Amino acid sequence: MSKVIDSHNGADSVGRREWGKGVFFGTLTVVLLIGIAVLFGRYWLEGIYQRTFEKTPMQGTVHVFQFDYYYEPRHLTWRVGDHVTLAIRNMSSTHWHEMVIGQGFDTVPTTFGPIPTQFKRDFWDGVPVTISDATHIDNLVLNHAKATFVGPKPNMATGGDFSPTIQPGGSINLTFTVPNKPGNWDYGCFVQQYMHYMAGMNGTITILPAK
Amino acid sequence: MSSVVSDMQGARSAHMKVKRMLPPVVRGLLWALIGFLIVNTLVSEVFDRMPYHPYVTRPSVTLGWVAAVIGWLLGVGAWEGFMKPYFGGTADWVVPNDWRKYFMYSIDHKVIGMQYIFSSLGGFLIAGFAAMLMRLELMKDHMWIFNNPGAYLSTVGIHGTVMMFSVGTVALIGGFGNYIVPLMIGANSTAYPRMSGISQWLVPAGIATVVLSPILGQWTTGWRGYEPLAGQDPAGIVFYYLGVFALTTSSLMVSINLTATILFKRAPGLTWNRIPMYAWGMLTVSLLNLIWLPEIQMTFLMGLLSAIIPLPYFSQLGSPLTYMEMFWLFGHPEVYIIVVPAFALWQELLPVMGQKSLFARQWGIIGLVFVMILSGLVWAHHMFTNMRNSQMLPFSFFTEMISIPTGFSFLVAIGTMWKSNLRLNTPTLFILMSLFNFLIGGVTGVLLADPVVNLQAHDTFFVIAHFHYTIIGGMVFSWFAAFYYWLPKFSGRMYNEFWGKIGAIWVFIGFNGVFFQLFLLGLKGMNRWVPVYPSYLQPMNFEISLFGFLLGLGFVFNFLHIAWMWHKGPVVGNNPWHSKTLEWQTSSPPANTNFDPIPQVIGSFYDYSDSKLAVATPYSDKKS
Ligand code: HEM
Ligand SMILES: [Cu+2]
Ligand SMILES: [Cu+2]
Numbered sequence: 123m124s125k126v127i128d129s130h131n132g133a134d135s136v137g138r139r140e141w142g143k144g145v146f147f148g149t150l151t152v153v154l155l156i157g158i159a160v161l162f163g164r165y166w167l168e169g170i171y172q173r174t175f176e177k178t179p180m181q182g183t184v185h186v187f188q189f190d191y192y193y194e195p196r197h198l199t200w201r202v203g204d205h206v207t208l209a210i211r212n213m214s215s216t217h218w219h220e221m222v223i224g225q226g227f228d229t230v231p232t233t234f235g236p237i238p239t240q241f242k243r244d245f246w247d248g249v250p251v252t253i254s255d256a257t258h259i260d261n262l263v264l265n266h267a268k269a270t271f272v273g274p275k276p277n278m279a280t281g282g283d284f285s286p287t288i289q290p291g292g293s294i295n296l297t298f299t300v301p302n303k304p305g306n307w308d309y310g311c312f313v314q315q316y317m318h319y320m321a322g323m324n325g326t327i328t329i330l331p332a333k
Numbered sequence: 334m335s336s337v338v339s340d341m342q343g344a345r346s347a348h349m350k351v352k353r354m355l356p357p358v359v360r361g362l363l364w365a366l367i368g369f370l371i372v373n374t375l376v377s378e379v380f381d382r383m384p385y386h387p388y389v390t391r392p393s394v395t396l397g398w399v400a401a402v403i404g405w406l407l408g409v410g411a412w413e414g415f416m417k418p419y420f421g422g423t424a425d426w427v428v429p430n431d432w433r434k435y436f437m438y439s440i441d442h443k444v445i446g447m448q449y450i451f452s453s454l455g456g457f458l459i460a461g462f463a464a465m466l467m468r469l470e471l472m473k474d475h476m477w478i479f480n481n482p483g484a485y486l487s488t489v490g491i492h493g494t495v496m497m498f499s500v501g502t503v504a505l506i507g508g509f510g511n512y513i514v515p516l517m518i519g520a521n522s523t524a525y526p527r528m529s530g531i532s533q534w535l536v537p538a539g540i541a542t543v544v545l546s547p548i549l550g551q552w553t554t555g556w557r558g559y560e561p562l563a564g565q566d567p568a569g570i571v572f573y574y575l576g577v578f579a580l581t582t583s584s585l586m587v588s589i590n591l592t593a594t595i596l597f598k599r600a601p602g603l604t605w606n607r608i609p610m611y612a613w614g615m616l617t618v619s620l621l622n623l624i625w626l627p628e629i630q631m632t633f634l635m636g637l638l639s640a641i642i643p644l645p646y647f648s649q650l651g652s653p654l655t656y657m658e659m660f661w662l663f664g665h666p667e668v669y670i671i672v673v674p675a676f677a678l679w680q681e682l683l684p685v686m687g688q689k690s691l692f693a694r695q696w697g698i699i700g701l702v703f704v705m706i707l708s709g710l711v712w713a714h715h716m717f718t719n720m721r722n723s724q725m726l727p728f729s730f731f732t733e734m735i736s737i738p739t740g741f742s743f744l745v746a747i748g749t750m751w752k753s754n755l756r757l758n759t760p761t762l763f764i765l766m767s768l769f770n771f772l773i774g775g776v777t778g779v780l781l782a783d784p785v786v787n788l789q790a791h792d793t794f795f796v797i798a799h800f801h802y803t804i805i806g807g808m809v810f811s812w813f814a815a816f817y818y819w820l821p822k823f824s825g826r827m828y829n830e831f832w833g834k835i836g837a838i839w840v841f842i843g844f845n846g847v848f849f850q851l852f853l854l855g856l857k858g859m860n861r862w863v864p865v866y867p868s869y870l871q872p873m874n875f876e877i878s879l880f881g882f883l884l885g886l887g888f889v890f891n892f893l894h895i896a897w898m899w900h901k902g903p904v905v906g907n908n909p910w911h912s913k914t915l916e917w918q919t920s921s922p923p924a925n926t927n928f929d930p931i932p933q934v935i936g937s938f939y940d941y942s943d944s945k946l947a948v949a950t951p952y953s954d955k956k957s
Contacts, residue, residue, distance in 0.1 A: 140353060140354070140429070141353070141354050141356040141357070141433070142353075142356070145355065145356055146356035146358065146359060146436065149356070149358075149362065150358070150359075153362060157541070157544075157545065160548055161544070161545060161548060164548060185385045187385060187387075189387075189567070190550065190566070190567040190568070191550065191551075191567055192550070192567075194386075194387045213386075216564060216565055217565070234475055234476070235475060235476075317483070320480060320481035320483075321481055321483045321550075321551055321567070322550070322567075
């Protein structure tokens with residue numbers, strides 16, 4: 123039976139094997155740095171990546187998946203005048219999620235300090251939107267959107283920004299023409315007192331001016 | 334050093350090619366990456382493809398992780414050292430005799446022991462850093478370091494998990510156990526050296542998995558991975574289950590190996606009633622591991638399946654409290670897994686330091702064994718808030734019963750010190766501190782076992798104080814005693830007594846400064862698992878945190894001292910403590926072959942009534 127050779131009885135070794143310090147410590151350092159970077163800077167790195175590589179405007183049907191607690195994708199690019207169907211689907215098996223789009227925050231004071239409740243500026247203000255394929259919608263707040271419904275109308279609610287709140291496994295399609303509101307927008311989920319948002323459930327939309 | 338190899342190869346080495354290879358650890362990382370990419374891609378893009386899903390899904394990351402760990406183990410050396418010979422190939426695995434041997438697969442129990450010591454030290458420092466972050470957060474009554482409670486809770490979970498499964502369960506067993514036990518029982522290797530070589534490399538993999546879990550998402554369950562709570566969490570919990578699975582598998586392999594080693598590899602004449610106390614401790618703790626680790630591994634597997642498939646074991650469709658029962662069925666014995674080696678250390682070190690025979694040795698062993706037996710009968714004391722009054726009584730009773738065999742360990746220690754000329758050096762100091770701290774942990778444990786108190790103190794910082802007193806106070810202090818005590822064995826060099834004592838007193842003050850106040854804080858109403866708390870608790874928390882940082886620095890100071898003395902300390906003889914146990918009857922540090930010839934045991938290791946050695950053919954210096 124052949125055996126593992128520890129150096130002291132190295133006499134029966136088939137061939138000596140050597141390895142260098144440089145590669146060893148170099149690689150370990152690099153791996154350590156990568157580890158720390160992804161651990162603490164995941165969202166930041168994702169942002170850089172997406173700003174660098176995902177600049178092509180998305181047209182037609184754009185899927186947004188909701189997970190616990192993140193969106194896939196986390197960055198969208200539209201151009202003013204594009205025709206878009208935002209297909210939102212909640213992939214969680216346990217959690218209700220929403221997708222609010224806006225800029226700035228409205229906050230309420232609490233013992234724990236001010237907590238954002240919604241965006242200050244609602245992207246959907248005055249925007250004509252066709253709502254279709256709504257299944258398992260907990261409630262839909264229209265705010266100042268000009269909605270048309272195709273198929274059964276989901277459970278409606280009032281108060282706050284435009285937001286569909288989707289039950290686990292639910293989905294909704296929002297079809298609209300990108301309004302003339304160029305700039306950087308945020309989207310996020312404010313469910314459970316902003317906790318989803320803070321835990322990473324947010325993303326950004328770049329709206330490019332019309333060509 | 335590695336020139337030894339070429340010398341021995343003599344003439345042959347002249348026409349033998351030196352093969353260049355990637356450093357095994359680097360190769361392991363590479364193979365792990367390749368394994369992950371292949372399997373993850375197959376699962377998420379081919380077998381389990383769902384349109385628009387992210388590239389990494391829960392099932393794909395789980396299977397990808399399995400492939401990565403296999404790749405890591407093979408790359409680190411299990412391929413040449415284990416698999417190839419297993420399939421009948423020749424092993425061309427040469428372990429150079431210098432620092433490199435600690436960073437590759439090896440079958441030498443001393444090297445493996447050292448690797449385990451480094452791994453759990455790494456875990457201790459990482460998890461300790463997490464503790465510092467937590468204490469930093471708790472300095473103020475609102476959130477200021479972490480930006481959401483989930484991040485704080487993930488940190489608590491990582492701290493607890495890494496501490497429990499890579500330090501508490503591993504440091505004294507995988508580390509010192511692997512190194513010392515074969516030496517202590519007069520053997521030249523462990524029973525399953527190849528398996529042992531593999532098991533060590535699961536530890537860094539497991540620690541890395543748990544530490545990197547936030548990449549997948551937060552988890553809020555703490556070190557217990559509670560279902561169905563975990564079912565509400567993002568995917569980070571998947572890496573908790575997987576990481577802990579790797580760590581527990583490693584401990585299980587160590588236990589199998591140590592049990593077999595102690596049972597079958599003892600030197601001639603080393604009868605049952607001569608087995609050294611530390612070996613006894615390792616044997617009992619290994620049996621505990623063999624009983625309880627598979628149980629918890631099954632529980633974690635079920636939790637994992639609930640998270641990735643998902644199966645409804647612990648949801649409303651299943652049985653939500655079952656996980657809790659199953660967890661604590663293991664969870665309580667786990668505390669004894671941590672503390673039994675510490676008991677054994679007290680009984681190992683005190684006779685040597687007092688040069689006096691061990692008092693009531695049989696009772697010491699009976700104590701260890703009964704702690705082991707009773708530990709499985711008490712789990713529900715962690716769940717008093719979930720049960721009927723009639724169910725509390727038996728669990729309260731058995732829990733308080735454990736203080737009896739535990740008391741044996743104290744009595745043996747005290748009886749041994751009684752009227753001995755105890756050398757009050759650093760290891761002794763650490764042992765005394767450990768006895769003191771564990772006493773506080775034990776007494777408050779009896780209190781907590783009382784339902785009336787428990788229902789008040791449940792999930793407050795009183796509990797945190799109690800278990801840190803048992804774990805840090807009992808086990809970590811003994812761990813330091815072991816470091817100082819066996820340093821001359823590892824290195825042939827001695828630490829500095831002055832700085833050693835400073836280090837001991839430093840951590841003792843820091844430790845009691847933190848954790849004694851935690852009792853009071855808990856009684857005042859400070860809940861655990863909260864980064865935000867009522868402002869009247871803030872001044873005390875602030876001060877505790879300062880002590881916390883002092884403690885953290887104290888640990889680092891001790892490690893730096895030990896590391897320094899390892900290389901620069903004054904050289905001492907083979908047996909600086911005049912101990913009779915076998916590990917000191919060979920050279921320090923031991924040569925590659927521990928004993929040549931194998932010694933014959935003829936007396937008791939703990940009989941200091943005369944200066945006769947317990948071995949007939951003590952170590953001869955001819956080999957090194
Ligand atoms: C530097 C010294 C340490 C400090 C300052 C410290 C501090 C803490 C704090 C603040 C908590 C969180 C309490 C809570 O909110 O529930 C905690 C939890 C915990 N600690 Fe430590 N700790 C230290 C060392 C250790 C060690 C050495 C171990 C074990 C070997 C350990 C094991 C645990 C465990 C198991 C938990 C429970 C975690 C959970 O609930 O998941 N700690 N510690
Ligand atoms: Cu949400
Ligand atoms: Cu318990």
